Amino acid sequence: MTTKAAKTASKRPFDIVVYGATGFTGKLTAEYLVRSQGANPLKLAIAGRNRGKVEACQQDLLSINSQAHIETLHADSDDYTSLVNMAAQAKVVITTVGPYLKYGEPLVRACVEAGTHYVDLTGEPEFVEGLQHELHDQAVEKKIKIINSCGFDSIPHDLGALYTVHQLNTLLGEDKAGKCPVKVEGFIEAKGTFSGGTWHSAITQFSRLRAYHNKRKEWHKTRKTKPTDRRRTRVMQPKVFWVNAHKAWACPFPSIDPQVVKRTAAERKEFGPDFIYGHYILVKKLPKLIGGVVGAGGLIALSQFKYTRNKLLEVKDPGQGPSEAMRNKSWFKVHFVGEADGLHVWTEVAGGDPGYGETAKMLAESALCLAQDKDLPANYGVTTPGAGMGVALIERLNAAGITFRTI
Template sequence: MESNGNKRYFDIVVYGATGFTGELVCEYLSKKEGVRLGLAGRNRDKLEKLKERLLSNKDQKKAKSIGIVLAKTNDLQSLKEMTAQTKVLCNCVGPYLSHGLNIIEACVSEGTHYTDLCGEVPWIRQAIQKYHEVAKEKKLKIVPSCGFDSIPSDLGVLLLQKESEKRGLKPFSDVILYVEKSKGTLSGGTAAAIIGNFDFSDEHKSLAKESFGPYALYPEGEAKGPPQSDLKTILYDKKRESWVGPFIMAGINTRVVRRTNALSNFYYGVDFKYQEVSVFSSKKKARKFLLFGGLFLLGVKFSLTRKLIHKAFLPKQGDGPSLEQRENGLFKLRIAPRDWSSDFYVTVEGFKDPGYGSTSIMIGEASLCLLKKPEETTETFGVVTPASGMGMTLIDQLNENQVHFKIEGQS
């Protein structure tokens, strides 16, 4: 049935429901009992077909729990009408820099919690500057970056620090994340986000330094922590006994983790440092990665070649892997104090393609988590992070749904 416009008719509305990732999120949420799900977008025919697919082999009771909402990104009134009907809005329409902040404007206006898959630091920074305080006053949770970037990083560091506290230790002041394994395809959304970040730098040169700095997502007016940067070369990590190099998602993940620390009254410490790296099985593979990565970065640095690379080599928005590819993907991360001074560390493991299969689970569970009362999650409101906004509760949910967070002893 189509939504009748009543207040909070839905528990969760997925905006961008007919996009590649949006459909996966809808498929995931449609299997959850007792959840009233809204499928939102601008094309009624596509939404009807999606609803029909989701309801195949389901009973009539389930049919009543899925509805359709029409809205357009450039039509603020339609967005307000959409967000007024749901408790949580899950935004799968990217790249986010291209679509502006209307969707968050609508959520804040109508008192609706929010999740998305944004990997664009400048966009999140703009959202913080414009909406954090008013969302905080309204006790709303606006939670960007609820996919592979940045839930595993953000919640993994939280779990490490909680375990340290549990053992009577101080929080670790210097933490590193190793990408041990990753099998999957670069998503069209991630590719668009990468290109969008470079476009933003070209168009807003005066804002680029602050928008991409290590503390870009820190609260306004908060004193910055110690100098730190993302790894830009390869090196031999003596503690890990392997070659490591840059991790493509570090630019967003590290900023989100640092914001979590600041929003959590500096639970990790005012001098907290954090870095993410990729692990390679040999120096040869590390060098090969650095060579091709360097050529890619050189190419996307300039507007003309950036457009050519995006068109010729990168996946397009809405493109994605087959079901078999999604099911055969995986990732495994290790999070530890940099000096390996403890006898434990955290692993985060997913058993589907990180950018699609696991991401649809993560944002689905994050959206479900926001349906809980604040006392069941955290009392932190505003433009928050997965860890500061949902905390250990989201870890528990994900552990039951194929994204596993574990405390392990050092081998």
């Protein structure tokens, strides 16, 4: 923040507001914030449209930490004034209210109006690109950060690629660091499940693939910002191949993660003059790989029709999630291979339950980073975890048990 903006933010009653705290992931995020309070108590508020549910959530949180500073606010995605009032009281707003294509844009606009940092969990490319097109310049002018995809989509991949590039640059030495073409590939291994909110967001996204394609054409025609240097950032063409080191098939993983990594690379010069990224999920058995591809294709096809789309949405309720016992059995690892000037580095990002426990941790630590840390990268507007927080967030996550290491 600028000095003026920092002074304004310091006078606000809350460090962080969690909007959607009565939902499954929102409550986990609020619980993490309450449990992890250090010597300086966090000024926290939780918000939602149902006052009774928000107050009940407040009592649940106080039962975890009776000394915590937790207040309640009323806000509704259909009431823009309430969103502005909520945003104006905090340094950072966390939102877990999705699908973001349906509910997200008014809150981001309110945060820009109020001069408040914003973090979310979206994995919806159409939503993010719309924000870049509509609100980026205003957010830059306000010196605030709108940082999407602060959960498993896309922090392990985005910050893992950044960490890998830093290890490569250490090997390259000062004379070559940031001056050589760089190639990074990420390989996901995970065991876990997903929430009703994630399911609804995915079905919504699948149903809008054609509309999104048409929007991208229009956005490209009217894009205000153009590249200012000759650096290239690219995503590898999809391919399936055998990875002997992991005894598994690598399959392209259709997620927002490669776009996020690409955007971070475009903002940070340590990624070199020509950066390319490949993004895969590891599958041990070929029949499982084929089944996954066929299943994804079926979901995309069924999402195109209103009747079948509505039936798919009925499979999971938005606030629904797995038990604590199931979450405790879940885990993830993302393996990275980095290459530059003939040198190679192997790194890994690893943690527990990717869909919930660690996602709540990543989201909460992102908000804490924006609220408390100084000397963050001076990348404002609609940006990424790697561009907007970078090494500071890697250090926070390492301390919180999500490990970044060189193998």
